[in-house]
Amino acid sequence: MSARNTQKLLAEGLGTALLLAVVIGSGIMAERLAGGNVAIALLANTAATVGGLYVLIEVFGPISGAHFNPAVSLVMAARGELARGLLLPYVLVQLLGAMAGAWLAHAMFDLSLLQCAGKLRGGQGQWIAEAVATFGLLLVILRAPAGRASALVAAYIGAAYWFTASTSFANPAAVFGRMFSDSFAGIAPASAPGFVLAQLLGAGVAMLVARLLSPLRPSTPPLAAGTEQTQKA
Template sequence: MIRQRLFAEFLATSLLLVTVVGSGIMAERLAGGNDAVALMANTLATVGGLYILIELFRPVSGAHMNPAVSTVMAMRGELSWPLLPGYIVVQLLGAACGAWLANAMFDLPLLEFSTKARTGLGQWLGEIVATAGLLLVVLRAPSSRVAAMVAAYIGAAYWFTSSTSFANPAASFGRMFSDSFAGIAPDDVPAFIAAQILGATLGAAINKLVGTADRV
């Protein structure tokens, strides 16, 4: 059972990065230099892929695909602490494998590093906002609507945050292995992850402050 859960998290995270990176490469090639068109294509693919992956893998592993989400779930007692390190390891490994698979499909070098700079106070603040919002959605969405609400939120946050809403330390790690529209330079990854950790902490705190809704 534990092996199935870990494999599900690995596979889900890998497929998420295939979706994000692969659609980013395709969008960049077809958009003719129009970044708005490329971002829209990248967004639509991510929204659809994320919805499907959550629906498929949530019954097995929770479909966290995100170390920040897994850590908050462990803090809430919804994931056992002994399982947390395994979740994080397979999420990071899955993210890297997903980026490598996307590179291979588009005849890019299997192992490459991004040169796309993503840095600055504005982008770090964007990641704090994106990740805090994601945790609020994950923690407060009705169980039957988690997949749709998470996918919709990430799709919206691609556009309303300055960072295009990575909101996921594993995604930040995996994207540095693709020198494409969806990539991030390795030197910029630590600050993004720090911002995501802060955002996840803030999201969990806000959720606690808001509390549960009164029945009317």
Template sequence: MTPARQLLSEFVATALLLAIVIGSGIMGERLAGANDALTLLANTLATVGGLYILIEVFGPVSGAHMNPAVSAVMAARGELPWRQLPGYVVVQLAGAACGAWLANAMFDLSVLQLSDKPRHGFGQLLGEVVATAGLLLVILRAPSSRIAAMVAAYIGAAYWFTSSTSFANPAAAFGRMFSDSFAGIAPADVPGFIGAESIGALLGVGLHKLLSPSSRG
């Protein structure tokens, strides 16, 4: 695949991922009223299904990272050329913002908005460390034929067992601040999430190495 096609793939995949996450949150909130449990369940199911499809469709083109932390790890492992990493990160962030704006527009909300939903505190940041470490561990250890299903299943589980509802993705944290909805995050809390996700990615890689024979790294 040419670099241009790979970048287009990452942009479209990330935009669709954020549209799925944010759009299903808006729909779930409207249909469930004040029942946050039902809203989160709807959000989870849509994300699991959407993530599986996106990885299957865009994986053969660009790897379907949709996540700067994943792209950085792939570059460190030699599976993505370092020269392509900045482009991947830029289009992932741009795609995340566009996906949020698309979701806002589909539900007749103001397209340009910022979230005021607070997501901070030690517990939530620890949740992001755990969520991202687990995600990287799954990505690095899953058989290639089952990676889409295993990543989607893990994220679905982590929506419920982590206190942060498992963003596990700096691009997702960036994009979600552009929607003042159920899935949003206040801009002031985004740096903390990105920092926690970066730590989690390093821990996931480290744990993978500890579990692997030295020849596999």
């Protein structure tokens, strides 16, 4: 593997790990400080995720596209903006990074590193919400003006935390990582398949709609526009 591709995989793995550390760590902190007020805890979790996501896309976008998300990588590969040979390695490092991010969050808060989430998240409304959240995320990425995707993606995810019933995971890697955290941001393994299937459906519909809206943009780093491109959590 070339040095350039190694850099891309390192950026994807590290970026995904840091993203999950932000999502899970801020959830733990928010729950501890909110005194049982779930709305305040979610607001704090949202604010941290928005800021962290924006920074991570800006930092890693020029290297790997800052996907941090298998659904994004799949769409980019389908569009020819990510080499097909890199799709599986991207997904693998994203999943490993997500799990490492959960462990990092636990370590920072003196919690047991190895956990299994017990929070069930399922049902038709949750699945529709995940399809909608992922559809919107991919549409923002595909239609964002060049150079503005990082801010738009972060803003969209912040909004989707609140307008979707699922609080907008919109990312199979985030689902995977959050299975390993029995915390505010966790999701039980039994709930994961429904979330991932809904996310992939939403991503596929977004790609089709983007094609219908107008001719495809010239291949640009989706997130640099998440950048050579990418990007929930």
